[in-house]
Amino acid sequence: MELTRRGTITAVAEALGYTPGGVSQQIAALEKATGMELLRRVGRRVELTDAGTTLACHAERILATEAEAVEALERSRNEVSGTLLIGLFATAAAEILPPALQRARRVHPGLTVRSRDMDVDEVYDAVAGGAVDLALGLDYPGVPIPRDPALRVVPLSRERFSLAVPAGSMAGRERVSLADTGELGWILPSAGSYYGRAVRTACRRAGVEPRVLHEVTDTAATLALVEAGVGVSTVTDLMLRLRTSCLDVVALREPLERNIVVVFRSFAERRPTVAALVEVLRTAADRRRDAPERLGL
Incomplete structure (x- = not known):
């Protein structure tokens, strides 16, 4: 599925945290399991065969069904509980996440949040590839990040340079x-x-x-x-x-401005844990934005 979106083995490897050889081994294992050729070489590039394209379409449905199952299991609990992995860049790690985690522990004690530091330009691919559940990122109105229909991008705050x-x-x-x-x-x-x-x-x-x-x-x-x-x-x-x-x-x-945003996969939007953490991040961003006004600055 990632190969249909990114076009090259190298790009898929970078997005999913594999080596190119590891991606090739995964595809070879799929070819052995299906008994069909899924990739063909065209010049120096590879492309999916018809069978590969068919399997990629079904893979998307399978992952969406998995997300629906996770959402249903989370909704069966009486509280927001579970573990989420959030990707973030240095500034967010220092200034945005700490107050958000404090509030999350207070209002959702059953929610465990783990974090992973990463390059800010990599967070969109990390979310799309499933390496993290959601991420804090940056978007520039003058040079906007290309929108992926598989992702939801929710603005938290805007800063002027x-x-x-x-x-x-x-x-x-x-x-x-x-x-x-x-x-x-x-x-x-x-x-x-x-x-x-x-x-x-x-x-x-x-x-x-x-x-x-x-x-x-x-x-x-x-x-x-x-x-x-x-x-x-x-x-x-x-x-x-x-x-x-x-x-x-x-x-x-x-x-000259930038938006601080939270990014997550579209099909995870209704997961109680994801929705709860997004709301916590929005509240933390609102309070940080309003703080100078309360101080009379």
Whole structure:
């Protein structure tokens, strides 16, 4: 089924956490069990045979039936109970999950939540492939994540980016345009990442190509480099809380934003445990968003 969605053995292996050889062995075992050829080589690629396509369609039904059985078993209990595995990225692990877990223990004591740290761009595939039950991810309105009909993406909160600059380098400026950053050196993730693509796209819409001096994925390392005076980068309030830094933050004229989302498989939407944890995450996000207003900030 994953091969119909992703097209290559390598992509299937990455999504499911196998080696390419492991995927090939699984398919070979299926061919032996069915007595039919499921894959054929076309040039340097492989594609499903008619029998393989038929089996993939039935595999989808089988997995959906399994999900319905799990949902029915969960509903037969008198409380929300069970174990869920959630995938999350570094910022979510530090700022979003802890208060959510505290609330989950309080309102659903029978629910056990385990977590797995992963690259933020991998969480969608991890959910789609069943490696985790649900995940916290990021979506950028300017460069949205491709929507998979097999997944549900629920927004939790929206953050606006500002520009992090070395201390004193823009003294007296309360707001800056991306169009004014053409001569500055940038610290950004690679252009292949959704975040890196979103910032580059916003800069190009403003008529400037960012001069990227350092390609860095880790937020704390990025803030350290800005603090050292080697370049500028975009940041949100949530990102700034990962590391205490001596730098300046200047508002951007352009509305560069990101959404923090929770992702889960569509057929798991009615599972009591999944629905309960999604609601806990939404409540935690609402309280975090409202906190500055309660403090009068």
